[in-house]
Amino acid sequence: MSSPTIASVSVDELRDIAKRVRAHIVRMVAAAQSGHPGGSLSAVELGVSLFWNHLRCDPSRPDWPDRDRFLLSKGHATPFYYSLLAERGYFSTDLLSGFRTLGSPLQGHASMNAAPGIEMSGGSLGQGLSFAIGQAKAARMDGRDSRCWVLLGDGELNEGQVWEAAMAVPHFGLGDRIIAMVDRNGIQNDGFADTIMRTHPADMFRGFGWQVIECDGHDMAAVDQALSEAERPHEKPRCVVAYTIKGRGVSYMENNPSFHGKAPNADQLATAIAEIELGLK
Amino acid sequence: MSAPTPTSAATREAYPFGLLDLVEAGVDVVAIDADLSVSTMGYQFGEKHPDRWMTVGVAEANMVGIAAGLAAAGKTAFIASFAAFLPGRCFDQLRTSVAQPKGGLNVKCVGSHGGITVGEDGMSAQAVEDLSLMTSLIPFDVIVPADFEEARQAIVAVGKTTRPAYVRTGRPKVPAIYGRDYRFEIGRSNKLREGSDVTLIACGILVEAAVKAADFLANEGISARVVNMATIKPIDREAVIAAARETGAIVTAEEHQTTGGLGSAVARVLAETIPAPMSFVGVDRYGTSGKWDELLGYFELTPARVAQAARDAIARKR
Known part of the structure; x- marks a missing residue:
């Protein structure tokens, strides 16, 4: 389905954009010497496919009332988020170098309205799906057909509020307006998710009355297909569980819990950029 | 309706x-x-x-x-x-x-x-x-x-x-304290009694207790102003400053602990402008079961306690 507000680009083009987004992510975190590269890199394919081929948006009109909302519930993945917004044209890529510095709109965790395209404040986990319910309820009241796409982390699924909201979405019949996406990278702040708090994202969402669509979160064609499937009308709300690798695209960050919230040094940055140029293998 | x-x-x-x-x-x-x-x-x-x-x-x-x-x-x-x-x-x-x-x-x-x-x-x-x-x-x-x-x-x-x-x-x-002719405004307190010796600043259910306390005090020859400070934030600074300037002693009364509520907000205004002796009436411990009016007595959210707090504040005037 295409519309003037969807870029509709090929999978090859999406892969090129993903390379640029990954390079922004590592450069931003390296420049700030702080931030969250691991969970940014794991979500790149989801974000790129969404922002170019599925999210109804107009970067020149960020306040367009009928736009789809992208809600970053895993609010620490700001290098990912800001890179997407800049590449999509919400603001200049020049802004990215100011990430996390005094006076920059690009705050460490997403701050609503600080820069164009930032739809909610994040940083305290578990709040995006609830926010989406309010947005979706308002859209239904006002006869607007905008939808909410909510990106959650798998560590974030530990938060009880996620499940308060997960039970409410089908209860209120908002499945045609809210699509959840889980970046299932298997690592949270303190280590591997299975050792910190084991979750079963697909089974848990199914148990709460959702239809779950699973995909390889780094196979761009598969991700793009999964998001298309999620958009199709269905009686249940849909949750895309994307199986991903934390730090994907940079060998020393991949599946490495220490790069959840750590910056690369200068040598590591050079390695990262070289690897990202080669693309995902 | x-x-x-x-x-x-x-x-x-x-x-x-x-x-x-x-x-x-x-x-x-x-x-x-x-x-x-x-x-x-x-x-x-x-x-x-x-x-x-x-x-x-x-x-x-x-x-x-x-x-x-x-x-x-x-x-x-x-x-x-x-x-x-x-x-x-x-x-x-x-x-x-x-x-x-x-x-x-x-x-x-x-x-x-x-x-x-x-x-x-x-x-x-x-x-x-x-x-x-x-x-x-x-x-x-x-x-x-x-x-x-x-x-x-x-x-x-x-x-x-x-x-x-x-x-x-x-x-x-x-x-009921007010009729339909009352006009509430955010940040604007309402003076229920004029007075010159002390001001009783209350909110919520303690407003009624403050009015009764003013009656007790009047019997003793003490003139107590009563202010209903319904807006805790933004606090009505002018009313607090006027109370300190014109009555010289302040009591706050609230159905809340005395940290972070009405008393704290009033004390801050006084500290920044005209310091005056002040007494706090509130609930500085956790509650217990009981009928609501019994509990007002148990926690001393009473006209008698507000009146005593007024006497204490007045005694500290210089």
């Missing part, structure tokens, strides 16, 4: 009437409850406007997030629960999702059953922290109405701003 002017009604009973007034005035209200709507009285609004009301089950955090989303989409969102749970159960959501977006989102919180007069349910249901928590959220207005009419007007007043706000309502029926 137009609002009555009852001689005795609970402030929580005014909540649905305030909402109806707002809808009538063209405000795009959506109200949410969390399985306590028969207590907050939100259900009465839901019966009139089912399209503008929802209940989310026992899930206060989700309720706050939904309200934030509604507000971000242009609605005036009201949420209600016991003051023990809103803000007690969802402070982080209020902070991150509502207070921190630039200027704060247009979400109004109504904490019913505030203070210890919820009664028999005991300490877990008795909020003595809600004003401390809500005054700490930077963009929020914080209001504690004293009777039905003031509560109805407070709901209307916060609904007509775009700022986030907290309004505390109470469970027991209290005597």
